[in-house]
Structure formats: C-alpha cells, structure tokens
Amino acid sequence: MNKFGYTKLSSSTVDLDKANFDVAKKMTEAEQSFTFCISCGCCAATCSAGNFTEYNLRKIQLMVKRGEIEPLREVIARCMLCGKCQMICPKGVNTRHIVLQVNKLLKAPVAKEELTDKLQPADDREI
Numbered sequence: 070m071n072k073f074g075y076t077k078l079s080s081s082t083v084d085l086d087k088a089n090f091d092v093a094k095k096m097t098e099a100e101q102s103f104t105f106c107i108s109c110g111c112c113a114a115t116c117s118a119g120n121f122t123e124y125n126l127r128k129i130q131l132m133v134k135r136g137e138i139e140p141l142r143e144v145i146a147r148c149m150l151c152g153k154c155q156m157i158c159p160k161g162v163n164t165r166h167i168v169l170q171v172n173k174l175l176k177a178p179v180a181k182e183e184l185t186d187k188l189q190p191a192d193d194r195e196i
C-alpha cells in the first residue's frame with residue numbers, strides 16, 4: 070500500500086482469500102454499463118480529483134472487478150461527482166452512478182458483514 074492508501078495493482082496477483090466479488094456482482098446488477106469499460110483511462114486523464122490526488126477511476130473499477138474492496142473505502146470519497154469522466158468515456162459508462170454505487174455498497178451492512186467474513190485470517194474460517 071502506498072502513501073495514498075492504494076494497494077498497487079498488479080496484473081499477476083489477486084489474493085482470492087481476501088477478494089470480495091460481491092460488490093462487482095451487485096454493481097453489474099445496479100449499473101449495466103459497469104461491464105462496458107475497456108480500461109482506456111480517458112476518465113482518469115480528465116478527472117478533477119485525479120489532478121490533485123492519486124484518485125484513479127480506471128483503477129477503481131478494476132479493483133472492484135478484482136475484489137480489492139478494502140482500499141476503496143478511503144479513496145472513493147475523493148470523487149467530486151463533477152461528471153467530466155462520464156462526458157469523455159468512449160464506451161458510455163455511467164461513471165458517476167458507478168462511484169455513487171461503490172459508495173453505497175461499501176456502506177451497506179450486508180457488504181460490510183461479507184467483507185469482514187472474507188478478511189478473517191484463513192485459519193479462523195470454517196471450511
């Protein structure tokens with residue numbers, strides 16, 4: 070984790086013991102365009118929050134898809150909901166709605182309970 074609270078993304082490592090895919094599943098149900106993203110990075114390049122911090126919407130969407138939820142709790146609130154990312158997205162992803170949904174899902178009791186369960190050390194879990 071770097072000084073901004075991000076877990077560095079790596080294309081080769083996903084910790085399946087800690088991954089939480091529930092948010093991605095619920096996001097797909099709540100906002101279909103979540104699946105349209107091609108990770109081009111146009112949203113991140115134009116992002117107001119990204120100009121001042123390491124906030125990166127392209128990475129955030131990838132992290133949701135990879136089940137890397139916990140680091141998002143701190144960074145997701147940096148979005149100012151200005152909507153610039155949505156205007157520039159070539160795939161028509163409803164990015165503002167995605168940010169709002171991530172916020173909502175991270176605060177939802179069910180997501181927290183599931184996350185707590187997933188983050189238990191492997192030795193403490195019932196198999």
Ligand code: SF4
Pocket residue numbers: 105106107108109110111112113126127157158159160161162164
């Ligand atoms: S601009 Fe759209 S397609 Fe490109 S990374 Fe952002 S959300 Fe995905």
Ligand code: SF4
Pocket residue numbers: 112115116117118119126147148149150151152153154155164165168
């Ligand atoms: S709506 Fe949020 S993620 Fe999109 S450009 Fe504005 S600050 Fe960045």
